[in-house]
Amino acid sequence: MTDETALVPLAVPSEDWSDPWRHPELYSAVTMRRVMAYAVDAGIVLGITGMMWFAMIFLGLLSFGLLLPLLPLVLALVPLAYHIGLIAGPAQATFGMRLFGLRVVSISAIPHGFGGRPTPIQAIIQIVAFYGSVTLTGGLVLIVALFNAKRRTFHDWLAGTVVVTLPADATT
Template sequence: MTNSDTTREPPRIGGSDTARPYAYDPVTQPEYFEGVLSRRLIAFCVDAMMIVGPVLLFGMFIFIFGLITLGLGWMLFWLLSPAFVVWAITYNAVTLGSPASATLGMRLMELEMRTWYGAPCYSLLGAVHAVCFWVSLSVFTPLVLLVPLFNDRRRLLHDFLVGTVVVNNAQRAAALRRQQ
């Protein structure tokens, strides 16, 4: 083995190490950020119903199953908390990792989540985003809601933590661009 073979760095995995610029500029592309905060709030409410609904149905099933089994089925109520957590993370991972890069509520509101450099969201990022959202909401409740008011891209605290940005989808942005 020669000296040049021992000093060579291993190949990098996952792309280049060059700096990437922000994909969406609120100054030159304001249509991507117009109305995002209010639409994101409505999308959150829709997604909360999509997450809480099946868990409530599971709770009603356990209750009825408990009546049928004379109380033995009620010992399954401890499963509600883990089921809620697993379902919430799975919902976000699957929907944000889809080709639309959006949850069902975000699709309804014509929003999508992108990485800060413009790549589509992927499942692991969607799951981590959900966990960071709930942790940041638990720890910094009032401050989390103030963060988007002080940045041009309207990013929340957990968006900064995981490197994402929520923007209007391409169709909505094009429609807003035509109106201007």
């Protein structure tokens, strides 16, 4: 299954699938699910970061401290690699998102078309904008999601993505 249709498992109901008023099932409880999914993802990232920290300390000791300056870089790349790799991947969701029935969908016409998988560039923009905006505003920027029908956040707008609830009959 290497054709493009295999990369777009989201069942698109019609051309106007992105209209939250015509298809509320795609946007049902997205905000709360995103919060719970992020809590799961934060735990996973924390676990991976802890393992990487111990591995880097061990390698640092073996190298007589020469590799220790790489520790902050490696630790900063863990959450970025986790989110970018999974959001731009075939499942279009992190493990937390999968657990709560969510998927990140590109609403850009390029390259996969509407309802398609986010590109790696979109995933990078989304994650860097998420961490940057949340850090700078103390999380207040996430309130934007409460004031639009699609529950899109600032980083969703910048990346050209939207998070939807998977239809009940969709496969993950």
